Amino acid sequence: MAKPTLLLIDGNSLAFRAFYALINQVDRFVNHEGLHTNALVGFNNLIDGIVDPFQPDLALVAWDAGKTTFRTGKFDNYKGNRDKTPLELVEQFEPLREMVTLHGIKSYELADYEADDIIGTMARKGEQAGYAVTIVTGDRDMTQLVSNDVTVWVTKKGISEIDHYTPALVAETYDGLQAKHIIEIKGLQGDTSDNYPGIAGIGPKTALKLIKQYNSIPEMYEHIDEMKTSKQKEKLINGKEDALMSRDLARIRTDAPVTISLEDLAYKGPDYENIIPFYQHLDFKAQLVKLANQGYTIPTNNHSEAGTFNFSNTTLNMTKLTNANMDHVSQLTDTVDFYLELDGANYHTANPVGFVIGNQAKGYFASRDIELLVQDSPIKNILENTNVAKNVFNAKELSVSLHRLGVTLTNVQFDLLLVSYLLDTNDNNDDLGALAHDNDYYAVQTDEEVYGKGAKFAIPEVDADLFEHLGRKAMAIGLLAEPLLKKLTDHAQLDLYRDIELPLTQILARMEAMGITVDAQQLLQMDSKLTERLSELEQTIYQQAGHEFNIQSPKQLGVVLFEDMGYTPLKKTKTGYSTSVEVLEKMGDVPIVASILAYRQIAKIKSTYVEGLLRVVHGSDSKVHTRYLQTLTQTGRLSSVDPNLQNIPVRIEEGRQIRKAFVPSEPDWQILSADYSQIELRVLAHITGDANLQAAFINGEDIHAATARRIFDVPDDQPVDGNIRRQAKAVNFGIVYGISDFGLSKNIGVSRQQAKTIIETYFEQYPDVKKWSESIIASARENGYVETIAHRRRYLPDINAKRFNARSFAERTAMNSPIQGSAADIIKIAMINVQAAIEKAGLKANMLLQVHDELIFEVPTDEMAELEQLVSKTMDSAVQLAVPLLVSTHIGASWYDAK
DNA sequence: TGGTACTGG
DNA sequence: GTGTCCCAGTACCAT
Numbered sequence: 001m002a003k004p005t006l007l008l009i010d011g012n013s014l015a016f017r018a019f020y021a022l023i024n025q026v027d028r029f030v031n032h033e034g035l036h037t038n039a040l041v042g043f044n045n046l047i048d049g050i051v052d053p054f055q056p057d058l059a060l061v062a063w064d065a066g067k068t069t070f071r072t073g074k075f076d077n078y079k080g081n082r083d084k085t086p087l088e089l090v091e092q093f094e095p096l097r098e099m100v101t102l103h104g105i106k107s108y109e110l111a112d113y114e115a116d117d118i119i120g121t122m123a124r125k126g127e128q129a130g131y132a133v134t135i136v137t138g139d140r141d142m143t144q145l146v147s148n149d150v151t152v153w154v155t156k157k158g159i160s161e162i163d164h165y166t167p168a169l170v171a172e173t174y175d176g177l178q179a180k181h182i183i184e185i186k187g188l189q190g191d192t193s194d195n196y197p198g199i200a201g202i203g204p205k206t207a208l209k210l211i212k213q214y215n216s217i218p219e220m221y222e223h224i225d226e227m228k229t230s231k232q233k234e235k236l237i238n239g240k241e242d243a244l245m246s247r248d249l250a251r252i253r254t255d256a257p258v259t260i261s262l263e264d265l266a267y268k269g270p271d272y273e274n275i276i277p278f279y280q281h282l283d284f285k286a287q288l289v290k291l292a293n294q295g296y297t298i299p300t301n302n303h304s305e306a307g308t309f310n311f312s313n314t315t316l317n318m319t320k321l322t323n324a325n326m327d328h329v330s331q332l333t334d335t336v337d338f339y340l341e342l343d344g345a346n347y348h349t350a351n352p353v354g355f356v357i358g359n360q361a362k363g364y365f366a367s368r369d370i371e372l373l374v375q376d377s378p379i380k381n382i383l384e385n386t387n388v389a390k391n392v393f394n395a396k397e398l399s400v401s402l403h404r405l406g407v408t409l410t411n412v413q414f415d416l417l418l419v420s421y422l423l424d425t426n427d428n429n430d431d432l433g434a435l436a437h438d439n440d441y442y443a444v445q446t447d448e449e450v451y452g453k454g455a456k457f458a459i460p461e462v463d464a465d466l467f468e469h470l471g472r473k474a475m476a477i478g479l480l481a482e483p484l485l486k487k488l489t490d491h492a493q494l495d496l497y498r499d500i501e502l503p504l505t506q507i508l509a510r511m512e513a514m515g516i517t518v519d520a521q522q523l524l525q526m527d528s529k530l531t532e533r534l535s536e537l538e539q540t541i542y543q544q545a546g547h548e549f550n551i552q553s554p555k556q557l558g559v560v561l562f563e564d565m566g567y568t569p570l571k572k573t574k575t576g577y578s579t580s581v582e583v584l585e586k587m588g589d590v591p592i593v594a595s596i597l598a599y600r601q602i603a604k605i606k607s608t609y610v611e612g613l614l615r616v617v618h619g620s621d622s623k624v625h626t627r628y629l630q631t632l633t634q635t636g637r638l639s640s641v642d643p644n645l646q647n648i649p650v651r652i653e654e655g656r657q658i659r660k661a662f663v664p665s666e667p668d669w670q671i672l673s674a675d676y677s678q679i680e681l682r683v684l685a686h687i688t689g690d691a692n693l694q695a696a697f698i699n700g701e702d703i704h705a706a707t708a709r710r711i712f713d714v715p716d717d718q719p720v721d722g723n724i725r726r727q728a729k730a731v732n733f734g735i736v737y738g739i740s741d742f743g744l745s746k747n748i749g750v751s752r753q754q755a756k757t758i759i760e761t762y763f764e765q766y767p768d769v770k771k772w773s774e775s776i777i778a779s780a781r782e783n784g785y786v787e788t789i790a791h792r793r794r795y796l797p798d799i800n801a802k803r804f805n806a807r808s809f810a811e812r813t814a815m816n817s818p819i820q821g822s823a824a825d826i827i828k829i830a831m832i833n834v835q836a837a838i839e840k841a842g843l844k845a846n847m848l849l850q851v852h853d854e855l856i857f858e859v860p861t862d863e864m865a866e867l868e869q870l871v872s873k874t875m876d877s878a879v880q881l882a883v884p885l886l887v888s889t890h891i892g893a894s895w896y897d898a899k
Numbered sequence: 900t901g902g903t904a905c906t907g908g
Numbered sequence: 909g910t911g912t913c914c915c916a917g918t919a920c921c922a923t
């Protein structure tokens with residue numbers, strides 16, 4: 001019969017290993033209370049990976065009791081060179097012990113002894129009692145305990161791989177020696193990490209040779225007189241005391257005065273009732289999903305505000321949809337949950353691969369057959385029926401995808417993606433499963449878990465597998481609708497959702513599907529000109545450098561400039577010399593620098609804007625169809641991808657030419673651009689209530705000049721110098737960003753002291769701006785979040801952080817987000833009103849693009865006068881602020897000409 | 900995949 | 909005495 005098993009785990013060494021294995025991501029593993037969890041995650045995985053399959057009879061996790069042990073009594077500097085344990089790890093030790101207990105494993109520590117000695121002692125006891133003993137540790141010195149009945153598992157490469165040390169592997173590793181010899185080797189060579197000396201000048205090789213010859217340190221000294229006179233003999237004689245002490249320090253005790261016996265170590269298995277709340281406290285989503293999939297009920301979190309809802313009935317009632325059971329679907333007349341799966345992220349080009357429709361009451365129906373949607377089918381009727389409310393995930397993606405299938409989505413009541421984002425902009429993950437987990441619902445997996453990622457991405461071939469996942473997604477959407485909408489109401493965000501974000505979804509879907517026409521010929525012409533220009537610059541640079549190199553490699557460029565050519569490096573980055581514009585411009589009038597800066601600008605225009613844009617023009621309609629990400633930014637702005645049409649060059653003429661390629665889709669149409677003038681500063685004037693700032697806008701003054709007059713004390717009867725105005729402009733923007741004197745001085749090239757004075761003067765001149773800055777930070781500290789005029793919320797968990805850096809950043813964010821976010825609110829409202837006005841007036845013009853404070857339209861020439869009026873009026877009356885909103889419009893044959 | 904460079908508001 | 913101005917996306921190199 002097989003021996004009973006005893007598992008001994010070295011808590012401290014594995015906690016350290018787990019912590020440092022994920023040290024790069026330490027700030028990504030933080031629970032909702034700010035507790036770091038990287039070591040907990042790693043340790044938990046280790047326990048799962050070892051204890052679950054092992055199912056030992058007895059198990060123990062041993063911990064170090066404190067800093068001082070009998071070893072420090074023998075040698076003051078024992079482990080004396082260790083850095084202080086990081087606080088991020090220290091805070092995890094208590095929950096680590098709790099976690100061990102919840103896994104049904106005994107946790108034990110003993111004053112004056114290290115975890116090693118507890119393990120050594122219990123290993124011997126177990127061995128004598130007839131157990132097969134396994135030790136798990138991150139410390140290879142533990143292999144000294146190996147015997148026929150004791151195996152030592154040592155983690156390597158972080159904690160992902162484990163070596164299993166048996167007597168045979170010890171012999172292999174130590175060139176034929178046995179476990180008992182390890183302390184002899186350590187005694188001679190010492191240990192830098194535990195900081196004991198060994199004998200100076202004796203390394204691993206010599207130590208091994210000596211122990212092979214003499215068996216142990218004491219035996220070696222018995223024969224020391226027989227050694228030939230040599231440097232080495234001298235070292236051994238002089239180091240005798242150190243060697244014996246080091247040997248003693250290295251020796252793991254097997255007779256520590258432990259107060260536990262083997263009977264105390266019975267392995268009980270996980271305490272599911274209590275480990276679930278523990279995982280919830282740590283935000284261990286993946287563990288909770290695993291348990292939910294095993295059939296355990298995950299109760300609603302007590303740190304969640306969704307606490308009124310019970311997810312306990314999460315049984316999926318799924319049927320494969322066929323023409324035969326289609327009549328069941330027709331009975332879905334109230335509210336339906338609908339989900340359409342695509343095989344890629346870009347929904348302008350991705351293919352639908354399956355869908356599911358249903359609800360909790362009537363069950364769910366799924367199919368791969370997209371024809372069932374398109375035909376004159378009941379499903380199409382439901383999706384288009386304005387009386388049936390739809391619960392979905394990502395209404396914009398769904399609208400565009402259905403539009404491609406000839407289906408018009410109506411009456412979306414709940415969009416899980418959008419609502420999650422509005423509730424907490426940090427939940428900007430676009431995976432349904434992950435978002436459900438964030439909202440304490442675990443009966444659904446992430447796409448990555450089901451489909452894989454990258455090259456391994458694959459839709460399951462088995463119907464049951466795909467339909468299960470789709471059904472669980474639809475059910476998650478349906479079950480989360482009520483609690484999350486309630487939460488929106490509690491946050492006073494229902495208006496933001498119903499009146500702004502949800503209607504905007506449809507408008508963005510329309511803009512994206514419409515696309516903007518790109519004149520490929522125009523771009524191709526630019527491409528050949530830029531190629532030529534680039535090759536000239538390249539030759540010039542090679543001549544100036546004296547040899548060829550890769551100009552686009554910051555690393556090679558750094559060597560050329562600061563080593564080969566001998567210029568003085570002004571700044572370093574993590575990876576080497578900085579070659580940023582800022583640095584290069586400071587180098588003065590150096591010919592190669594001018595060439596490099598020009599090269600980089602041209603290369604950017606060519607690769608990103610000419611060739612990049614050409615790559616994404618659709619062959620079918622010669623248009624680009626961007627995707628606006630409505631649920632990504634922390635402030636409420638949109639972002640634009642594939643391609644990004646919000647950063648098309650404008651500041652430099654060569655880049656600005658790109659805009660000539662953006663043209664109307666019809667002959668005799670024109671481009672209209674309409675932009676808000678200084679919207680953020682107007683928002684600042686409004687929300688701070690500062691009378692001086694408001695007066696400047698109400699009187700229609702040039703705001704930067706007005707600020708210049710105030711901070712540089714320019715009399716009314718004198719003109720404002722251009723340079724002064726430029727500095728004032730930087731101050732105006734800086735204030736919005738929460739500037740420091742350091743930042744301003746760098747920006748406008750004055751001394752730090754001067755910058756400080758300028759900022760102080762600004763605050764004297766606009767006193768309510770200062771008051772507001774202070775009060776918004778105070779309010780963020782109290783509430784944990786800041787808000788825009790439309791109640792868009794941004795949480796600032798770091799606002800009370802101890803780390804200066806993190807806290808300062810949160811403070812600047814507290815000032816900037818309400819301003820940038822309110823400006824985003826305003827243009828979103830304007831977009832909705834403009835689109836409604838266009839439809840009401842029966843105009844053919846199309847709204848095509850949004851660039852934060854600017855809207856771009858294509859317009860039949862004969863509608864232009866009317867549209868220009870309409871847009872201008874609608875935009876400036878989008879909201880009523882304490883200052884007027886000013887809109888400027890421009891018309892042209894292309895986006896370039898609309899300036 | 901992360902860092903550095905460029906682009907925009 | 910900390911590092912020190914907000915919000916974004918894409919291309920390229922080096923690992």
